[in-house]
Amino acid sequence: KAGVTQTPRYLIKTRGQQVTLSCSPISGHRSVSWYQQTPGQGLQFLFEYFSETQRNKGNFPGRFSGRQFSNSRSEMNVSTLELGDSALYLCASSLADGTSLSYEQYFGPGTRLTVT
Amino acid sequence: AQRVTQPEKLLSVFKGAPVELKCNYSYSGSPELFWYVQYSRQRLQLLLRHISRESIKGFTADLNKGETSFHLKKPFAQEEDSAMYYCALQPDFGNEKLTFGTGTRLTIIP
Numbered sequence: 402k403a404g405v406t407q408t409p410r411y412l413i414k415t416r417g418q419q420v421t422l423s424c425s426p427i428s429g430h431r432s433v434s435w436y437q438q439t440p441g442q443g444l445q446f447l448f449e450y451f452s453e454t455q456r457n458k459g460n461f462p463g464r465f466s467g468r469q470f471s472n473s474r475s476e477m478n479v480s481t482l483e484l485g486d487s488a489l490y491l492c493a494s495s496l497a498d499g500t501s502l503s504y505e506q507y508f509g510p511g512t513r514l515t516v517t
Numbered sequence: 518a519q520r521v522t523q524p525e526k527l528l529s530v531f532k533g534a535p536v537e538l539k540c541n542y543s544y545s546g547s548p549e550l551f552w553y554v555q556y557s558r559q560r561l562q563l564l565l566r567h568i569s570r571e572s573i574k575g576f577t578a579d580l581n582k583g584e585t586s587f588h589l590k591k592p593f594a595q596e597e598d599s600a601m602y603y604c605a606l607q608p609d610f611g612n613e614k615l616t617f618g619t620g621t622r623l624t625i626i627p
Contacts, residue, residue: 404560434613444603444617457614491561495613505551506615508561 403427405494405509413515419480422512426473426494432456433475434506435467438489447490450475451497479514487516519544521606523618530594531626538589538621540578540604549607550587551615552578556600564589564602574598599625 406425414420426433434457435447446459450469467477473494479486493506520543530536542548550567565573567580567587578589587604604618 432613434615436615436617443619444615446614446616449613451613457612459614493615497613505563505566506613507563508553510560 405492405507407490407492407509407512409512410510411513411515413517414482415517416482416484418482419478420482420514422477422479422490422492422514424475424477424492424494424509426475426492427507430494430496430507431473432495432497433469433473434493434495435475435477436491436493437461438491438511439487444491447477482516484516487514489513519548519606519608519616521604521616521618523602523604523621525621526619527622527624529624529626532596533593536589536591536594536598536623538602538604538623540587540589540618542585542587542604542606544585544606544608546609547582548609550578550580551605551607552576552587552589553603553605553617554600555603561603594625596625596627599623 408423432451434449436444438444448467449457453469464480469475489511491511492509495506522541524539552564553561554564555561576591578587580587601620601622603620605615
């Protein structure tokens, strides 16, 4: 099976702009989660989507939003970019089919966002 | 709120020596605990999870509910174990939110 893919891999944006990141989960996985990784804060949970609905949300401002499509692919959007949004954004997918071993999360390579 | 603490940012161990990476957590319920690893230039990947009770690449981790710890251990370190290790907590099934520790960079000295 192909792994989780994320596009683009690298992105440079200017303060005030908006950005959209994309994530394609492993085939058959219904849950997609997003994380922000920075040297200062480490790995922080942004939100999780399951069957096109946001099921969990972390403590990030409303500028961070996402959505999931019927094929489980997910996008994450950040509006009015700030310098502090520079980070590696990771996407993870999981089966989430109700069995105890299905909740392992598989991570993508990440999108490196630089805000100047 | 849940919290995961990894007290060591950096850990250096000689090849062949035992390894222990510490992880403590705080959560009022019965969480699921994981260890994730990130090798150089590779993506974050699951190393092991508490519920599986497996030994992966020689690593084991025991959940101690009394001490709220989930330390990662390996009796004999190998050079290929050098990587970044993250302890993570999932509150319960059906809640995909993972809370990560800050990570420990393990370096195996040849």
